[in-house]
Amino acid sequence: MDFLLKILDPAIFGAAVALITSVITYLATKNSNKNTDRMQLSKDQYQLISELRLMMQEQRDEIDSLKEEIKQLQAVNISLMVENKELQAKITELNSRLSKFDN
16 A cells, blocks of 8 residues: 555656656657658659669660761761762773873
């Protein structure tokens, strides 16, 4: 019975309630901080993913541009090769005519 009287003593009862409340508040704050950290990490991850997607799209655009430039340069190269063969044929013909003229 003395034990119950001591527990029901307002000072001890108040201290016990304050201690329990403090522990509950500490645990709730700790869990809340974890959730906040997770949310921030998630936001950072989404931002990083977004930036990486933007970089990849820029790289794809540049690759497409370079592929188009390669096609144009290949067309010019083919044209120049044809012109070179034609000029070589003319040179051969002119050399042939020159050698006939010298004889």
